[in-house]
Amino acid sequence: xTADDAIKDDAMTVVALAxxxxxxxxxxxxxxxxxxxxxxxxxTGDDFEHLGLHISPDLDTVMYTLAGIANPxxxxxxxxxxxxxxxxxxxxxGPAWFRLGDRDxxxxxxxxxxxxxxxxxxxxxxxxxxxxxxxxALVPMSDDPVRTMIRTKSxxxxxQHYFVRLACAVPVTGIRYDGAEAAVLxxxxxxxxxxxxxxxxxxxxxxxxxxxGVPGMRAWMTAQRVPVVAVSPIVGGAAIKGPAAKIMGxxxxxxxAAAVARHYAGVIDGIVIDAADAGLAAxxxxxxxxxxxxxxxxxxxADRVSLARACLAFAxxxxxxxxx
Amino acid sequence: xTADDAIKDDAMTVVALAxxxxxxxxxxxxxxxxxxxxxxxxxTGDDFEHLGLHISPDLDTVMYTLAGIANPxxxxxxxxxxxxxxxxxxxxxGPAWFRLGDRDxxxxxxxxxxxxxxxxxxxxxxxxxxxxxxxxALVPMSDDPVRTMIRTKSxxxxxQHYFVRLACAVPVTGIRYDGAEAAVLxxxxxxxxxxxxxxxxxxxxxxxxxxxGVPGMRAWMTAQRVPVVAVSPIVGGAAIKGPAAKIMGxxxxxxxAAAVARHYAGVIDGIVIDAADAGLAAxxxxxxxxxxxxxxxxxxxADRVSLARACLAFAxxxxxxxxx
Numbered sequence: 001x002t003a004d005d006a007i008k009d010d011a012m013t014v015v016a017l018a019x020x021x022x023x024x025x026x027x028x029x030x031x032x033x034x035x036x037x038x039x040x041x042x043x044t045g046d047d048f049e050h051l052g053l054h055i056s057p058d059l060d061t062v063m064y065t066l067a068g069i070a071n072p073x074x075x076x077x078x079x080x081x082x083x084x085x086x087x088x089x090x091x092x093x094g095p096a097w098f099r100l101g102d103r104d105x106x107x108x109x110x111x112x113x114x115x116x117x118x119x120x121x122x123x124x125x126x127x128x129x130x131x132x133x134x135x136x137a138l139v140p141m142s143d144d145p146v147r148t149m150i151r152t153k154s155x156x157x158x159x160q161h162y163f164v165r166l167a168c169a170v171p172v173t174g175i176r177y178d179g180a181e182a183a184v185l186x187x188x189x190x191x192x193x194x195x196x197x198x199x200x201x202x203x204x205x206x207x208x209x210x211x212x213g214v215p216g217m218r219a220w221m222t223a224q225r226v227p228v229v230a231v232s233p234i235v236g237g238a239a240i241k242g243p244a245a246k247i248m249g250x251x252x253x254x255x256x257a258a259a260v261a262r263h264y265a266g267v268i269d270g271i272v273i274d275a276a277d278a279g280l281a282a283x284x285x286x287x288x289x290x291x292x293x294x295x296x297x298x299x300x301x302a303d304r305v306s307l308a309r310a311c312l313a314f315a316x317x318x319x320x321x322x323x324x
Numbered sequence: 325x326t327a328d329d330a331i332k333d334d335a336m337t338v339v340a341l342a343x344x345x346x347x348x349x350x351x352x353x354x355x356x357x358x359x360x361x362x363x364x365x366x367x368t369g370d371d372f373e374h375l376g377l378h379i380s381p382d383l384d385t386v387m388y389t390l391a392g393i394a395n396p397x398x399x400x401x402x403x404x405x406x407x408x409x410x411x412x413x414x415x416x417x418g419p420a421w422f423r424l425g426d427r428d429x430x431x432x433x434x435x436x437x438x439x440x441x442x443x444x445x446x447x448x449x450x451x452x453x454x455x456x457x458x459x460x461a462l463v464p465m466s467d468d469p470v471r472t473m474i475r476t477k478s479x480x481x482x483x484q485h486y487f488v489r490l491a492c493a494v495p496v497t498g499i500r501y502d503g504a505e506a507a508v509l510x511x512x513x514x515x516x517x518x519x520x521x522x523x524x525x526x527x528x529x530x531x532x533x534x535x536x537g538v539p540g541m542r543a544w545m546t547a548q549r550v551p552v553v554a555v556s557p558i559v560g561g562a563a564i565k566g567p568a569a570k571i572m573g574x575x576x577x578x579x580x581a582a583a584v585a586r587h588y589a590g591v592i593d594g595i596v597i598d599a600a601d602a603g604l605a606a607x608x609x610x611x612x613x614x615x616x617x618x619x620x621x622x623x624x625x626a627d628r629v630s631l632a633r634a635c636l637a638f639a640x641x642x643x644x645x646x647x648x
Binding site for chain 2: 049050051052053054078081082084085086087088089091092093094095101102103104105106107109110111112113115116127128130131132
């Protein structure tokens with residue numbers, strides 16, 4: 001399979017695993033190539049209830065990005081947002097640490113209303129995606145609650161309290177995915193027959209590990225017998241966005257694309273790294289993981305498509321290698 | 325007791341019963357005279373859950389009115405409101421029949437968040453009122469759910485579906501207050517020792533009857549042994565606002581201030597009616613209910629205070645009559 005094969009063949013589907021901003025950008029690149037043949041499995045470990053609303057930050061970031069309405073300045077929320085709700089929250093003495101835009105709120109309210117009426121998060125997400133004309137399938141990793149808990153020296157914090165309220169200022173000593181053992185993998189995956197699986201450049205600990213931690217997810221990936229390709233979110237020893245580098249440092253892991261590759265050992269067949277990290281290729285390959293060099297920093301929309309194409313091409317090459 | 329006695333004596337408190345717009349206006353007039361010595365018992369029969377949010381329309385109308393931020397054009401919501409949330413709800417295919425402004429939403433979100441955290445509606449309301457610098461005590465009639473259900477020929481409708489979604493277009497054949505039997509009267513009333521009780525000019529069926537229907541409310545009123553004075557929401561054979569006249573007609577009740585007085589027979593000692601209805605005084609007095617003629621249509625803020633003063637004066641006169 002070449003990249004163009006995957007892109008042209010109507011039956012060829014791809015599954016991507018994604019968290020927030022970086023993952024959403026690559027998912028968008030893949031979506032522009034594959035349309036409805038893309039399924040994005042999205043982290044829900046950072047979901048939480050706030051002001052009575054069920055908020056799914058990663059689902060929203062991917063959804064808004066694929067709908068072309070993401071706020072490019074914040075990395076979350078909707079472009080052209082207004083803040084009158086937050087102004088009133090401040091007046092009422094409500095919690096102002098998690099910023100909710102007036103438009104963004106509609107997503108949370110519709111989701112919460114439908115969840116309370118008994119729908120699954122998968123069904124609600126599908127309805128929201130239909131309304132936003134999103135062709136790919138966006139599926140939460142599970143319809144059951146999994147909640148990422150951040151361990152610190154002074155105790156455990158719910159993810160959003162660590163991530164937003166404390167702005168990641170507290171050193172992380174460990175991470176736990178509460179509810180993961182009991183969570184049921186999204187049943188939509190049982191129908192998916194991908195020709196490749198792409199792990200997007202999301203935070204390995206905060207975004208991808210919760211997905212991989214849902215019982216049956218790793219087994220499902222293995223059972224597909226297709227190349228699994230990751231994109232390193234660490235480029236040149238730093239995270240492109242977010243606290244990945246900071247957390248890796250705090251957990252005593254080298255802040256390199258090679259460490260990301262090793263983190264995914266046993267899960268991925270290959271990793272895409274930026275030319276800035278070409279010097280790490282030998283180290284990664286020594287761990288039995290194939291390497292593809294490609295521009296991994298997505299600034300413009302074209303970069304997303306290029307990186308998506310590189311991922312598909314890489315998966316195609318790995319599939320051919322297997323076929324030999 | 326004269327009106328001025330009640331207004332000047334710091335220990336003299338008044339309890340008012342109120343629903344939406346008309347009730348909120350008189351409550352505001354009373355609040356301007358009495359400040360913290362006023363307790364407003366507010367109907368929660370039209371509370372409902374919408375988009376996952378707990379919405380208390382009458383509590384909000386009274387609260388916004390007393391805070392001086394009520395939207396004068398709509399009769400609900402906050403002045404200077406914006407509608408970006410509703411725009412996005414429409415895009416997402418969410419329910420658009422109940423209009424929620426961006427600022428107004430903050431009230432619902434704070435309330436819902438605190439209710440879900442285990443606080444009572446009374447406690448949440450008190451916190452919101454503190455944030456809005458409201459001196460009087462606003463107390464929901466009960467912390468337990470009572471839901472006004474509208475009976476029609478084609479079945480029963482939850483109140484907001486009748487009132488907002490169908491704009492009261494369906495004829496009413498009966499009204500039921502679901503949960504009323506099991507509701508516990510707001511415990512704050514046990515401490516209240518009012519010198520007068522005022523039934524504000526709210527809809528007798530939709531706003532006041534749910535309050536009177538909470539077990540113990542009528543007994544509490546009787547036990548106070550103080551004048552109970554109502555203000556007729558029907559003036560000149562029409563409702564000042566809302567569907568009161570329409571519903572009275574549909575229920576086969578004459579649309580007159582006299583019918584309102586008879587509706588409250590056994591509960592009130594006197595009723596304030598507008599000069600337009602002076603011809604009904606004899607009919608009302610024949611039913612054993614005292615009558616006071618006063619301008620009952622509140623257009624400006626000064627009208628609210630005048631009517632409030634008339635109510636207190638009337639209660640004072642009735643108390644003196646009793647004393648004789």
